[in-house]
Amino acid sequence: MRKRRWAMIVVSAIVFTAVMTGLQTVAGAGDTQRKLSKESVIETIMDRGVMKVGLGIFVPWSFKDKTGKLKGFEVDVAAKLAQDMGVKIEFVPTEWSGIIPSLLTGKFDVVIGGLGITTKRALSVNFTIPYSWSGMDVVVNKKKAAGVSRLDELNKKDVVIAVRMGATPAAAARKYAPLATLRQFEDDAAVLQEVLNGNAHAAFSSSPTPAFWAADYADQIYRPFGGEYIYKDPIGFAVRKGDPDAVFFFNAWIRDNDKWLEEKDAYWFGSKEWKGMVSK
Numbered sequence: 379m380r381k382r383r384w385a386m387i388v389v390s391a392i393v394f395t396a397v398m399t400g401l402q403t404v405a406g407a408g409d410t411q412r413k414l415s416k417e418s419v420i421e422t423i424m425d426r427g428v429m430k431v432g433l434g435i436f437v438p439w440s441f442k443d444k445t446g447k448l449k450g451f452e453v454d455v456a457a458k459l460a461q462d463m464g465v466k467i468e469f470v471p472t473e474w475s476g477i478i479p480s481l482l483t484g485k486f487d488v489v490i491g492g493l494g495i496t497t498k499r500a501l502s503v504n505f506t507i508p509y510s511w512s513g514m515d516v517v518v519n520k521k522k523a524a525g526v527s528r529l530d531e532l533n534k535k536d537v538v539i540a541v542r543m544g545a546t547p548a549a550a551a552r553k554y555a556p557l558a559t560l561r562q563f564e565d566d567a568a569v570l571q572e573v574l575n576g577n578a579h580a581a582f583s584s585s586p587t588p589a590f591w592a593a594d595y596a597d598q599i600y601r602p603f604g605g606e607y608i609y610k611d612p613i614g615f616a617v618r619k620g621d622p623d624a625v626f627f628f629n630a631w632i633r634d635n636d637k638w639l640e641e642k643d644a645y646w647f648g649s650k651e652w653k654g655m656v657s658k
Contacts, residue, residue, distance in 0.1 A: 433491030475544035513607030
């Protein structure tokens, strides 16, 4: 009887220890979850009452209108996101080559600025699911590159290609025309001017910019591939690593607003109704 009673005491002690350990583990997990939640940029934004958004300046993603106010697809997206979160919006225009470094140093909370999702960039930041897509497109100078109709015709040592610095067009030019000379500029306006001046044979840029260029300067440049893109690029919000809450929240918002995003995409990239807003 004594042995049986002792065995029951030991079993009870083991069960009690296991239960207490389990409770401590659950409590610890809860503490960890609450800590991670508080460290999320979403909590920072809500506590501050302002969402700081990094973006570059290039039409029609984001640009200053004739009154100096920011307009564009990304501006509309970020403004609606802030409105749905119940916070104010603060835009932080940034040179494109420094957009990711500026995010990592905390100059803003999130990049909503036409940032293509790439493996290399994903080593530095976390991306949401795509909220838009951009095609890689090309324009060529009619005189300097007359008759070009295939991509391989640009992959030559004597060909000069202009691109925006630090953006996906630069990577595309290196990949699809590695023999060509690459000239990089801080903004799309300088890229276009290089081709119009005849200093470059061609320019790589994300859609719909090349189509707009070709329409505006039809006497000087054209799209050589019959309106076909080299490839399509997914675009996502970018946040600093180690913040799953932010990624989950932004993903949910993108899914909930898919129809609205399609409508905005059609307005800014499928028409030029907004052209009158752009300052000369």
